[in-house]
């Protein structure tokens with residue numbers, strides 16, 4: 157199906173800044189869904205609030221644009237009610253791990269089948285460049301004019317520790333890898349997390365003198381490496397990309413079905 | 425195997441924001457930004473139809489259309 161069949165063309169050109177990585181995530185997600193041959197009708201996209209969360213307005217699936225940090229809570233409700241649907245939850249790093257951090261760890265712990273995409277630009281883009289739990293030590297933000305003293309989460313380690321059964325990382329430079337991991341994440345029967353390093357040239361880039369969108373993507377190219385590469389052993393500062401965890405554990409909705417059965421037989 | 429041959433780049437000019445991502449990362453330097461800061465195809469003969477420009481465009485503004493494949 158042509159790309160234009162997956163979008164709501166009347167809202168284009170979209171509101172993201174020139175070179176914003178979130179557009180590349182949207183682009184890759186469309187390709188992943190197209191490759192998988194999923195029908196638009198079986199997909200529910202649930203998002204919260206943020207530049208990243210605006211993605212649900214642009215894509216022509218069943219979409220819910222909800223509250224900041226609460227996308228996973230709404231998504232859990234949808235999935236419990238209609239477990240046959242394919243749930244995709246794109247979130248900003250602030251949305252997912254600051255205000256929404258609690259929902260995030262518990263959704264992972266339950267292993268409810270859905271795909272959480274963390275569009276990590278290390279900043280609050282929508283509200284003007286405040287630091288987020290992903291900004292990291294030593295970075296600059298409107299709320300950290302003398303540098304940030306908070307350390308950042310490692311999204312991959314956090315997700316694994318919380319119980320996610322599929323955990324991957326990609327960047328907006330590595331589009332083919334991004335499409336590939338998104339496809340696997342969507343097919344995975346459990347809670348999937350895909351962290352995507354996504355540039356915000358307007359705030360994170362400008363505050364931290366990282367240059368244009370192109371230069372920020374070149375940074376992803378030069379400072380990341382495939383998981384388990386030799387380069388990582390030589391330069392431990394490189395950020396690894398790839399699939400970190402892909403394992404089976406009973407899925408929440410299927411477990412809940414068993415509870416319903418148990419209650420029925422007991423009730424007789 | 426037959427190589428993909430370029431038919432054309434379809435550009436949605438009013439969606440292009442001139443970020444230059446497609447230009448910078450094209451492996452064959454096929455693209456440039458014009459005076460209006462919109463993408464333009466300056467060396468179509470060098471295009472290898474890798475589609476990286478299309479996949480990396482944040483604005484869905486560029487599409488690579490290949491000639492229908494003919495086996496040699």
Ligand SMILES: Cc1ncc(C[n+]2csc(CCOP(=O)(O)OP(=O)(O)O)c2C)c(N)n1
Pocket residue numbers: 205206207208209223224247248249250251252255275277279280281282283288
């Ligand atoms: C309950 C609530 N608190 C605060 C806000 C203000 N707010 C809107 S978006 C946002 C953060 C956006 O950052 P992020 O989630 O990282 O996404 P980005 O815009 O960077 O893509 C905040 C704090 C809000 N809308 N609702």
Ligand code: SF4
Pocket residue numbers: 171172173175176177178207208277281282355356357358359
């Ligand atoms: S402020 Fe940042 S995150 Fe928001 S649209 Fe602009 S570049 Fe993207």
Ligand code: SF4
Pocket residue numbers: 175439440441442443444445446447462463480481482483484485486
């Ligand atoms: S990547 Fe897209 S928006 Fe950016 S210059 Fe190229 S066509 Fe225009």
Ligand code: SF4
Pocket residue numbers: 449450451452453454455470471472473474475476477478488
């Ligand atoms: S398809 Fe590949 S070679 Fe052709 S213009 Fe796009 S990036 Fe360049």
